[in-house]
Amino acid sequence: MKDLNVWEQFFYYLRTNGVYVWQQFSRHFLIAIYGVLFAAIIAIPLGIWLSRHKKMAPALITLANIIQTIPSLAMLSIIMLGLGLGVNTVIATIFLYSLLPILKNTYTGMNQVDGDILDAARGMGMTRWQRLKMVELPLSISVIMAGIRNALVIAIGITAIGSFVGAGGLGDIIIRGTNATDGTAIILVGALPTALMAICTDLFLGMIERKLTPNKN
Template identity: 65%
Template structure:
C-alpha cells in the first residue's frame, strides 16, 4: 500500500480520485439533484406567488418580509428545526433549500412583472386579450430573463446549503469534505469535495447566465436588428 504521507497534497488529491472516483461522482450527482429539487419546488411556489403579489400590491410587503426573515436564519439552525419534523436525511435539506430559494425567485418574479412597460399590457388588453393571455403572451416572456436570474441565484446558493446538509446525513459532496476535516491530514480529501462543489456552482451559474441573456428581450431585439 502506498504511503500517502510522503506524497504532496496534489498527489494525494489525484490518488483519492483514482481510488474513489465513482464515489465522488455518485455524491456529485446526489448533491446536484438535492439542490435542483429544492429550487424547482421553490420555483413552482415562488413564481406564481411573485406574479400574484405583483398584481396585488398590498400583499407584497408581508410576503417579502416573511421571505427575508427565512433568509436571516442560519442554514444549519434551520435544518436543525426542520429535522424535528422531517428527521435526518435528504428531505430536510430539500425543504431547507426550498425555503432559502423562495426570496430570490419571488423577488425577481415580482420585479420582472412590475418592470414591464404598461403600454404593452394596455395594448394587449386593447386588442381583446384576457388577463391570462396578457400574462402568458406578454408579461411572462418579457420578464423571463429576470425570473431566470432569480432561479440562478437560488441554485448557486442551494449548492452551498446542500454541502452543509452532510452534517445531518444527507450525503452529497459535503460528506467528503467532512471526512477530510476528520482525517489527520485531510487537505486532499477536503479538496476532493470542495473543488467539485465549486465547479458545480460555476457550471450552473454559466449555463443559467447564458439562458438569462438568451431570453433578455433587449438582446433578442439586438439579434433581430443584426439579422435585418
C-alpha cells in the first residue's frame, strides 16, 4: 500500500474496509439525527409557547445563545463528566447545540404569521388549536425547517469530534488516519464522507424547505 499514491490508497482502503466505513457512516448519521430530533421535540413546542408569552423569549433565547458559544470540545468534556464516554454524551451535546436554531426559527416563524390572517381565522370560529394546526404551523413550517436544517449540519460536524469520547462514527476513521505513519488516505476516507453527508443533508433539507415555503403568487 505504501507504493500507491494517496487516491489509490483511498480507494484500496474503501475496497478492503467498505463494510466498516458504511457502518461508521450510518452510525455517524444516526447520532446526528437523534440529537436533532430530541432537540426538535423540545424546541418546537417551546418556540410556539414563547410566541404566546413574548416576555419570556429574550431570556430563553439568550440562554440558548450562551450554550451555543461554548466550544463543542469543551461541551463534550463537560457532559462526559456526567454521562461518561460513549454515544449518549454526543447526543446530549448535539441536543444542546440544536436548541438555538430550532427554537429561534420556530419563534420567528410563528411571529411572522400575518395578524390579518389570524383575525380571519378567529372570525371563522376556529379554536386556538385549529389556528395553530391549520394556519400558523403551515405558514411558519418553512422557517422551522430552516432551523432544523442548520441544526443537522452542525450536528454532523459535532459527531465527528464525538469520536474523542468514544462515540464512533466517521471521526474514528479520521483519528486512525492521524495516528498512522502515512494516514492521509485514511483521513480522507473519514473526512470526505463527513463533508458529503453534510452537503447532501443541507441540499435535501433545503429542497424540502423550498417546497414548504408558501407560494405568494
